Amino acid sequence: MNIEQQPAVTARRTAHTSLRLALAAACMAAACHMAYAQNAPVFAKVGESVITSEQYEAAFQQAARGKFYHGNPSEAAIAQLQREVLQKLVDEALLHAEAQRRAIAPDAAAVQKVIAGYDERYKDSAQWKANRGKVLPDLEAKLERDNVMEQLTAQVKNVPAPTPEQLQKYYDDHKDKFTSPEQVHIRLILLKVDPSAPKAQWDGAKEEGAAIAKRLRAGADFAELAHLHSGDDSAKRGGDMGYIHRGMLPEAAEKAIDALQPGGTSDAIVLLEGVAVIRLEARKQPVLNPLAAVRQRAQDLYVRDAGEQAWTALLAKLRRDTPVQLDESRFLPLAANTGDPAPAR
Template sequence: MKILASRLSSILAAVLLACTVHAADDAKPAAKTAPGGAAQGGAVADQHSSPPFLAVVNGTVISAGEFDTAANEAARQKFYHGTPPEGAVEELLREVATRMIERILLLEEIGRQGLKPDARAVEEKLSRYEQRYASSPRWQQERERILPSLRQRLEQDDMLAALEAKVRNVPPPAEDRVRAYYKANPDKFTEPEKMRLSLIVLKVDPSSPTSAWEAAEAEAGALRMRLTDGGADFAELARKHSADDSAQNGGDLGYLHRGMLPEGIQEKIDDMKPGDLSPPTRILQGYALFRYEAKQAAKHHDFATVRPRATDLLARDLADKAWTDFRAQLRKKARIELNTQRYPAIGALTAKSK
């Protein structure tokens, strides 16, 4: 029940945050200061040093409280309990600020275009909320207060999705553009070098004493001698001794490319060539023997083979560019005042003020 209440509180907070944007006529941010929240990591300036707002977008205020709440929630999700890398908090603040600014501009564009929400889809989503939290006392207590804001949020999200789909609906790329894209991006159409490996794993529990690890290493060494000096069959030994799922296939892992092997293993494989057998190698699960079976060279596919893929990738890139350019144009035409005194990190945002 506590977990449910916590999740519900987060949802309700997000709904209220997204639906409480104040008009500039109702607040004069430059006239006075008021305390606001502080984002994680101390990235926000002293809360009394400047007016309590993030930005004024075409006359609509994004308050410091709204921004701080959104930034704190984003930080919790992205960094959890870890220490953010240098500059990561500032970058996150800019991302959150950009999303909030663009949401206002996109909602304005929805109004200009006269888009309407899909009432049926919104009702279905509301119904799912009702079903999910029907047994929650918190939901029953807050339901009447939250539903109007929740409905508004869902309607806005539906229209925003429709607007994005409309902008991304670009014409299919012409043949010459697809060919040019194929030539300019050879790496996208090259199958990487692959290696075929076989594996035997002698399992050891990570918490086992040193003696257990030493015993597994010795057993792996004995199996290796049977393979190199006694002519034993690798597949047969794998089926009898390996704890890996590949044992039923005689240890055959099939063809793998770089990045598919655990860290630390690839470096050892790089020094091997087809036919080589590794020494006993300690891995997380125990001790392993690898046999390098074969290598498959990198292969660059001809245009005819990958034409559908090239077309799809280019179409996706063009749709992404259309959406990015559309949002950039909205920002360029907007009157945006950024409170860089309170939030120095957002000074890097390229917002044109009028």
């Protein structure tokens, strides 16, 4: 592994590729979004819309499976998720009511295109053919609601391009977005060690790394030692990594580089993939790019941020102006010091 690729351990979930799970997911999602006309206990009333207990339970179970995939959650975590799920359902009801007020209708062609994709993907599946008639009404209803939400989102976030004055102010207020980060020009010698190797092997690599660092400080040629000892791809270039942005190296390596002056050589550094010795050749300070050089990026970021602000403002207004009645009697109590807001009323 090249040292430029910072080690990271990520949890990966198995993809739900089987048709059986695809159908189940479609049914679950549809259940959460069905019209509020069921003869079931009312969990919340949002304006004229009703969220039933069944709808809430289906949404909560789906969210819990995703969030608590790896273990048993605490009561505090469950209490928080209960309120997050309810808030999401409340917001969905508010937004769909707003879409109705704006007379936004589903794009039938777009919905049918998605359904045609299911038909094409599972054209050879007997299971799809057997279940299509039962699944399709709920799936189509969900796709229609999703399409309406996409249209509403596009309408709200479709803000005009900034005036020159607005763009200048945005640039002045967000200079960090237009500043090229610090760059360092380094050379590297990496003594590769398998992460699972025994301690004796790691100790040997650390001793060898310390000896190499000592030789370099005594005047040994870095390129020559890199060719002889380094297991990194940069060895063929005499260990030359060129200029690297902050954040591209493991934390231990960056910490060592921060302590160096140009021409300085680090001690042996223990990394996930082995032991490294680094020489700092040069350092480029952060540079603020002039507005003229980043104008298009500034315009794009302005429109994006202004659109997000418009969306947030709409949702806040809907929460403020719409009466909401909630049944939280089955919720676990929140921890006293969470500071998390209850669902909007």
